[in-house]
Amino acid sequence: MNSRREIIPITYRLAPALLLAGALLLASAYLASAGPLAQTADEGRAIFEQKCQACHTIGGGRLVGPDLQSVTTRRERAWLLSFIGTPDRMLAQGDPIATQLLAENNNVPMPNLGLTQSEVESLLAYLENPAGAGQATTQPQAPTQVLPPGNYARGWKLFTGEVALVGGGPPCMGCHNVGGIGRYGGGSLGPDLTQVYSRLGEPGLTSALANFPFPTMAAVFTGKALDPQEQADLLVFFAQVDAQGQAMPPAVFDRYFWFWGLTGMALLFAGMVIFWPRQRLSISEALRRKR
Amino acid sequence: MNWNTLLFVIFPYLAILLALVVTVYRSLTRPFTISSLSSQLLERRKLYWGSISFHYGIVIILSMHLLALLFPRGLLWWNSVPIRLYLLEFSGLALGFWSLAGLAVLVWRRLSEARVRVVTTPMDGVVLALLLVSVITGLWMALAYRFGSTWFTAVFTPYLVSIFTLQPRAELLAPLPWVIRLHVFNFFLLLVAFPFSRLVHIITLPLGYLLRPWQIVIWARRRDDRRAYS
Numbered sequence: 001m002n003s004r005r006e007i008i009p010i011t012y013r014l015a016p017a018l019l020l021a022g023a024l025l026l027a028s029a030y031l032a033s034a035g036p037l038a039q040t041a042d043e044g045r046a047i048f049e050q051k052c053q054a055c056h057t058i059g060g061g062r063l064v065g066p067d068l069q070s071v072t073t074r075r076e077r078a079w080l081l082s083f084i085g086t087p088d089r090m091l092a093q094g095d096p097i098a099t100q101l102l103a104e105n106n107n108v109p110m111p112n113l114g115l116t117q118s119e120v121e122s123l124l125a126y127l128e129n130p131a132g133a134g135q136a137t138t139q140p141q142a143p144t145q146v147l148p149p150g151n152y153a154r155g156w157k158l159f160t161g162e163v164a165l166v167g168g169g170p171p172c173m174g175c176h177n178v179g180g181i182g183r184y185g186g187g188s189l190g191p192d193l194t195q196v197y198s199r200l201g202e203p204g205l206t207s208a209l210a211n212f213p214f215p216t217m218a219a220v221f222t223g224k225a226l227d228p229q230e231q232a233d234l235l236v237f238f239a240q241v242d243a244q245g246q247a248m249p250p251a252v253f254d255r256y257f258w259f260w261g262l263t264g265m266a267l268l269f270a271g272m273v274i275f276w277p278r279q280r281l282s283i284s285e286a287l288r289r290k291r
Numbered sequence: 292m293n294w295n296t297l298l299f300v301i302f303p304y305l306a307i308l309l310a311l312v313v314t315v316y317r318s319l320t321r322p323f324t325i326s327s328l329s330s331q332l333l334e335r336r337k338l339y340w341g342s343i344s345f346h347y348g349i350v351i352i353l354s355m356h357l358l359a360l361l362f363p364r365g366l367l368w369w370n371s372v373p374i375r376l377y378l379l380e381f382s383g384l385a386l387g388f389w390s391l392a393g394l395a396v397l398v399w400r401r402l403s404e405a406r407v408r409v410v411t412t413p414m415d416g417v418v419l420a421l422l423l424v425s426v427i428t429g430l431w432m433a434l435a436y437r438f439g440s441t442w443f444t445a446v447f448t449p450y451l452v453s454i455f456t457l458q459p460r461a462e463l464l465a466p467l468p469w470v471i472r473l474h475v476f477n478f479f480l481l482l483v484a485f486p487f488s489r490l491v492h493i494i495t496l497p498l499g500y501l502l503r504p505w506q507i508v509i510w511a512r513r514r515d516d517r518r519a520y521s
Contacts, residue, residue: 021305025297114465116293161371161441170367173376174441182373189436189468215466220445257384257434264385265392272343284332 043119044126051113052123054213055204058130064204064213065105072128084120088112106199111214147206147232155237158230159186167224172234177253179246185253190216197242202235209234298476299461303454306482313486314494327492328415333406341396348390349422352383352429356443360451363444370441379440380433387430394422414488421481428474436468447475 048058055064072080075097083090083098087110090098102109115123157163160181161171172193177186179194197205207213209231212221226234318325331338359366370376398419401407432439446463453460464472485491 018309021309025301025305112466114462160373161367164367164371170441170445171371173373174370174438174445182377184373184377187436187438187441189438189442219460219463219466220442254434257380257437260381261384261388261430261434264381265388268344268348268385268389269340269392272340276339 040122041125041129044122044124045130047115047119047123048126051115051213051218054207054211055110058127063207064108064200065110066101068127069130072124077124080124081117081120083110084113084123085115085117086112106201108199108204114215147228147235150229150232150234150236152233152236152240155233155235158233159237165224165230166227167221169221169224169226177248178238178241179244179248180241184256185248188251188253190214193238193241194246194248195242197235197238202239205238206231206235295461295465298472299450299464300454300459302476303459303479303482306479307454310482310485314491317486317491318494325491325495326489327495328410328489330407330410333410334400334404337396337400337404341393341400343393344389345393345397348386348393349426352386352390355383355440359440359443360448363448366440366444370438376438376440380438383440384430384433387426387433391423391426391430394419394426398423414484417484418488418490421477421484424477425474425481428470428477431470432474436471 052068056066056068057063059067059069061067075083079097083095087098089112091102091109154163158165159172159176159178161173165171173181173186175187175190176193177188178192200208209226212218369379401411401415401419446467450460450463453463464475481490485493
């Protein structure tokens with residue numbers, strides 16, 4: 001066909017441009033990855049305050065995770081480097097210390113924070129000597145904050161989205177399930193939160209609601225933090241849902257989604273049958289049959 | 292610089308640039324190649340079951356993506372009552388399955404019909420493969436990572452806005468499961484393929500048909516014949 005002939009030469013003619021684009025892409029990738037960052041305890045402190053503080057203190061007791069005071073003497077440096085860098089992989093490989101830590105911390109796994117090797121080194125430099133790195137704020141922020149009294153009903157509405165979050169964040173139900181939330185459950189992108197209150201403990205959950213120390217949520221809620229009243233309402237909501245204990249993993253609801261998806265498709269195809277007879281024959285077929 | 296930046300910042304900009312520049316270039320220099328390269332005259336029956344279901348399914352789903360990008364708050368308002376959220380998710384799934392079934396018919400048609408096979412270019416294979424990846428990963432997400440209709444507004448609306456405002460925030464995508472990132476990356480691959488393939492026919496969006504006056508078609512044949520030809 002004519003049109004086929006027309007198109008192929010364009011593709012060929014643009015091949016040099018495409019190759020050039022690819023070369024530029026690789027070059028820029030190489031240049032950008034070339035310069036390593038300085039490994040300093042100050043950088044480590046900044047990382048700690050930004051990414052670790054929601055779950056850990058240094059000498060302030062345990063929150064969601066253990067107190068990190070003198071952690072650099074408790075554990076091997078090589079182990080710390082790989083665990084802080086890729087805790088998910090260490091757990092998957094069945095590392096004995098990682099497995100033990102998971103059990104000790106209510107089965108809340110440490111998330112992969114996406115730190116580079118040099119960032120982990122800086123963090124370790126800070127953890128070795130927290131007092132030496134400028135003004136170290138070793139006290140956790142969240143538990144010291146006093147929340148107003150919470151309201152269960154309002155917590156429910158915040159969870160489903162019936163009451164929108166003040167900061168503009170998405171409602172919890174978009175990604176999370178809790179027992180008894182709706183006929184077909186809540187979301188399944190994030191973990192089930194039915195038992196989150198007992199899993200994280202009240203201080204841990206309070207801190208989590210204030211800081212979102214989980215990589216997905218941290219990015220989504222940047223600049224959209226929950227206000228203290230919302231945190232309090234959700235805390236009460238989670239406490240009560242936990243007490244009711246109607247755990248229903250989102251996987252239970254999977255079959256409903258398969259069922260309605262496939263049924264809907266069948267209905268759409270059924271609708272197409274109505275229009276089918278008019279499409280039956282091609283012109284040449286009609287001519288052939290007429291003979 | 293890491294893989295995430297490469298795949299979701301640099302590559303998207305190259306893809307968008309390529310799609311825009313080559314489409315404009317192609318429509319200026321070879322306007323008559325802007326075509327869907329229809330093979331309806333060669334085979335009609337499988338095309339009916341494949342093309343109608345694929346196109347209606349994918350066009351409605353793409354429009355919903357666009358609405359979620361333009362009116363995130365409206366979508367969150369709709370989803371704030373669980374039954375409405377479920378209704379939207381079920382409809383999306385039904386359209387997704389419909390679209391996938393249609394795509395499967397189109398692949399089968401291209402392989403099984405000798406006359407269609409003759410006019411098939413390698414690029415047609417690329418387009419079909421990319422579309423399959425797109426629809427399958429989309430369905431996978433809708434089934435395994437619910438509820439996309441809500442979290443799209445929290446992840447992809449800000450991500451796409453950040454791309455358009457030249458302040459890319461690829462960190463939004465970094466922690467997501469690989470299926471979701473593949474769905475996004477595959478979209479940019481489709482953008483790259485767009486100007487070099489039959490996908491370019493999308494720009495001919497036939498909205499004119501909605502507004503133009505009726506056309507009366509008069510058959511200069513006997514009444515009995517008319518049915519056989521239609």
